[in-house]
Amino acid sequence: MKTPITINPDGISVYGCKHIYAPKGQAGEYSVLATNPYRGCGHECRYCYVPLVTKQKRSEFDAGAVPRKGFLEMLERDAKKYQQAGITEQVMLSFTTDPYHPGDTYLTRKTICVLRENGLAFCTLTKGGTRSLRDIDLFRPERDSFASTLTSLNDDFSRKWERGATLPSDRIRALKAFHKRGIFIWVSLEPTIDVKASLEIVAATHTFVDLYKIGRVNYLPITKTTDWRDYTLRMIDLCQSLNVKHYIKKDLQEYLPAGYENPMRTQQHH
Ligand code: SF4
Numbered sequence: 030m031k032t033p034i035t036i037n038p039d040g041i042s043v044y045g046c047k048h049i050y051a052p053k054g055q056a057g058e059y060s061v062l063a064t065n066p067y068r069g070c071g072h073e074c075r076y077c078y079v080p081l082v083t084k085q086k087r088s089e090f091d092a093g094a095v096p097r098k099g100f101l102e103m104l105e106r107d108a109k110k111y112q113q114a115g116i117t118e119q120v121m122l123s124f125t126t127d128p129y130h131p132g133d134t135y136l137t138r139k140t141i142c143v144l145r146e147n148g149l150a151f152c153t154l155t156k157g158g159t160r161s162l163r164d165i166d167l168f169r170p171e172r173d174s175f176a177s178t179l180t181s182l183n184d185d186f187s188r189k190w191e192r193g194a195t196l197p198s199d200r201i202r203a204l205k206a207f208h209k210r211g212i213f214i215w216v217s218l219e220p221t222i223d224v225k226a227s228l229e230i231v232a233a234t235h236t237f238v239d240l241y242k243i244g245r246v247n248y249l250p251i252t253k254t255t256d257w258r259d260y261t262l263r264m265i266d267l268c269q270s271l272n273v274k275h276y277i278k279k280d281l282q283e284y285l286p287a288g289y290e291n292p293m294r295t296q297q298h299h
Pocket residue numbers: 070071072073074076077078079124125126127156
């Protein structure tokens with residue numbers, strides 16, 4: 030006999046599931062559901078806050094991603110419960126690691142397969158660039174999406190801030206390849222370390238990007254010196270003039286003009 034399924038008060042996650050969960054706070058603005066197959070990451074982003082969340086030493090976190098113990102088995106158990114509940118939303122990989130980190134990422138492919146087999150859709154958010162192309166055959170235009178974080182178009186800037194990640198040019202190659210395949214793609218402009226750089230990214234990529242999610246940076250000295258109101262207004266002007274879909278994250282919403290239409294959830298597939 031099947032155990033009855035209980036949906037949590039958030040209305041989207043299943044009670045008792047820890048490996049497919051509903052992210053909260055800033056992460057919740059990105060996706061209704063998420064999963065994290067690994068502990069750690071090898072991208073060494075200087076602004077990464079994840080070691081605080083996972084209670085790891087930064088040196089251990091930066092040393093590289095390792096599969097979480099028993100992950101696939103637990104994921105499969107959770108995914109079956111979601112299927113039983115009739116939930117088919119996108120599950121995002123990942124918030125506390127990167128699905129296409131520099132190490133062995135075959136677990137990412139297996140994770141996607143388990144999600145698909147149990148009726149769930151998925152989205153990957155990565156700074157792993159063209160490493161992701163190995164799995165492009167698994168993405169379905171009518172269900173799934175592909176996303177990348179961009180902080181600059183400048184390789185030297187990226188080498189300084191994200192020294193283990195692929196360079197912006199490689200991430201853009203991946204975005205274009207997914208776009209060409211008919212997959213919905215979006216770009217995370219968070220953190221915004223350099224206002225001018227984030228504006229340049231939109232100007233340079235809007236012809237193949239379906240959606241931008243725009244945030245700021247916290248806990249860095251520039252947080253105090255940047256005029257975030259001016260940034261928000263310039264960004265929405267640019268997005269409107271180019272007619273591109275965008276979502277301004279909560280941290281910047283106080284600067285939006287009254288009544289500005291800014292839906293947090295929009296369809297992320299074609
Ligand atoms: S890619 Fe993401 S998880 Fe990995 S170090 Fe950078 S911010 Fe942290």
